[in-house]
Amino acid sequence: MSKFVVTGSLRVLGLQALVMSLFTIGFLGAHGFSVDSKSALVGGLIALLPSGFYVWRSSRVKTRDPRSLVKAHYRAESGKLAITAMFFGVAFTQLGPIAALPLFATYVGTLASYWAALLLKN
Numbered sequence: 001m002s003k004f005v006v007t008g009s010l011r012v013l014g015l016q017a018l019v020m021s022l023f024t025i026g027f028l029g030a031h032g033f034s035v036d037s038k039s040a041l042v043g044g045l046i047a048l049l050p051s052g053f054y055v056w057r058s059s060r061v062k063t064r065d066p067r068s069l070v071k072a073h074y075r076a077e078s079g080k081l082a083i084t085a086m087f088f089g090v091a092f093t094q095l096g097p098i099a100a101l102p103l104f105a106t107y108v109g110t111l112a113s114y115w116a117a118l119l120l121k122n
Helices: 001-031 035-058 066-094 100-119
Strands: none
Touching: 001 035, 001 100, 035 066, 035 100
16 A cells, blocks of 8 residues: 555544544533543544554555455455444443433544545645
């Protein structure tokens, strides 16, 4: 994988981590250490960690063969979706009380920052 692609992927992950942190800090400031702030953090992690898996998995390909590259990205995306579904399941069944609004607001904000990262220039 080219240095440009890896650098761009790290920029996306960095922006996602920043957005997750801002949402979580916002909920902490508004509600203190509460179910809302915990839920915001969990929502951000549900977006960020699978994205990190995607970057790691898709960057392992060392070939320029288009067919292999497409296969690698499909595998990475499939894994990302499976991890995301698993994390949502764990969040709602194993983590005690969860507030849906902060969780989904932070998840969507963190995930949407992907598009903003693509628009940023070096």
